[in-house]
Amino acid sequence: QSVLTQPPSVSAAPGQKVTISCSGSSSDIGTNSVSWYQQLPGTAPKRLIYENNKRPSGIPDRFSGSKSGTSATLDITGLQTGDEADYYCGTWDNSLSAVVLFGGGTKLTVL
């Protein structure tokens, strides 16, 4: 069972907005920055967001991240069918010798 908690699935229609949550604790999200990754079927994860809310070059501004306390969220606006993927949050855990933690993943379905 993952230490970071994400909803197993979310869904929305094309063009709509969806929010994916990631809940942790004071020793992980509460202390460290959060990254988000998109994994399309059969491919390696791809970084979408780093340091809570920064987008790498090439990532559309439809993707945005935020963090508050021990939780983080990923917002995706203007949903497209190509956004159907698994999404993972990740951060460091200071209480376990600098271990990286990931959420269990959220399957996004664009209806």
Added chain:
Amino acid sequence: QVQLQESGPGLVKPSQTLSLTCTVSGGSISSGTYYWTWIRQPAGKGLEWIGRIYTSGSTSYNPSLRSRLTISIDTSKNQFSLNLSSVTAADTAVYYCTRSPGFDIWGQGTMVTVSS
């Protein structure tokens, strides 16, 4: 542009050692301040951080795997490697190499099955 590529056997027998290599191309493994990292993903499940190594050879391991794990680096070959001993079916997964901070670049992943 830097690219990563995993290589190694796709089938390992139980109790044996799983050995994988990640080859870095398009840049030197020794340049920058990167930690070279292994992550795995069992079929249909989430990501698990295995461990990392710095160019100096300094390592950090997931406590759940530490007793069986060795990560090494060969800067002359621009490669880093993973050895996981005494494997069981629970070690069956896709293994990815990546770099941190940021996990900004990933290999395509290699499927390793533990079975007799």
